[in-house]
Amino acid sequence: MSTPASEEQADTKVARYQIGEVADRTGVTQRTLRFYEEKGLLRPPERMDGGFRLYSDEDVERIEYIRRLQQYLGFTLAEIKEMVEAEDLRQQIIATFRPDRELPARLDRVLRAAGALERQLEVVDHKVEALAEMQEDLRAKLERVTTRRHELEEAIAQQAAETK
């Protein structure tokens, strides 16, 4: 009664959503979700017996992450793919923390994840720098324009006073 339609999984406890609900929650279309999957941006989600996709909360977070990267930061999907793949590596690293065998393989994953993170950080640093510069520039211009505006308003007021 009190549980929403998509959370009635009392035994497994993990919530699963089908594509329509995920689309509503994230604000992207179903087409886009399938497209991201096709392009390797989203891991293929579970399926119901009939073939319907079942997304997890983790998937939803990832979708929101992808959208932020795209909309606010202007990354291409190819760049984002690299980034989420690095994220997957990190997850794998965390997941394989317990089994203490084959250390070199784990080190390799860690090194690749570190490399990916460094490259991402470099790109972001570049963008931050460019943006900060642009921000300053805009602020300065706005200030000058505002000054000019006050001058003009004063001049118009004065002219009106003279005409009167």
Added chain:
Amino acid sequence: MSTPASEEQADTKVARYQIGEVADRTGVTQRTLRFYEEKGLLRPPERMDGGFRLYSDEDVERIEYIRRLQQYLGFTLAEIKEMVEAEDLRQQIIATFRPDRELPARLDRVLRAAGALERQLEVVDHKVEALAEMQEDLRAKLERVTTRRHELEEAIAQQAAETK
């Protein structure tokens, strides 16, 4: 002898470059320059008698500005067009500083320029915020991965010592 090929304009003093040189200087293709002009991002440059385009230093700066907006900040050309149009308004405001007639018209231009600048600044502020967040996130992840890396390297060193 000491003057580069494109600066031999001893009388007018203003340097003019044709499209190939501008392309080399800015790193964009000639096609892109014509495309920007077509789309209204660049004011139609001067032409030689034969029809060859002649760009000024100002044009070159504008091209570099456009590229920064596009590459580092992820604006679309349509958005950039709005922004450079605001820039043109600013230029006009400066140019029409002397003739002190028709003050209301000048105020109108100033107000529109201010509005455009404010909108741009809002977008940039948004992006700066998102980027800063992402930067922090990446730094934290990189630090964790680096820690994990050192742990692994130590573990491997220890294992090697034991085997020996």
Added chain:
DNA sequence: ACGCACCATGACGTGTACGTGAGATGGGAG
């Protein structure tokens, strides 16, 4: 006046990031 690199204008092609049906299947409500 000749040669040749440079430039002009179309016109069509390409890659990215989806949009938009079409037609078939799934699956829970009555």
Added chain:
DNA sequence: CTCCCATCTCACGTACACGTCATGGTGCGT
């Protein structure tokens, strides 16, 4: 079991930002 909406898989369409010929004119050194 039937209704009916949601989802499935192709497959073609589209807007943006150019790339890529094709064809022909320009500018200048010799």
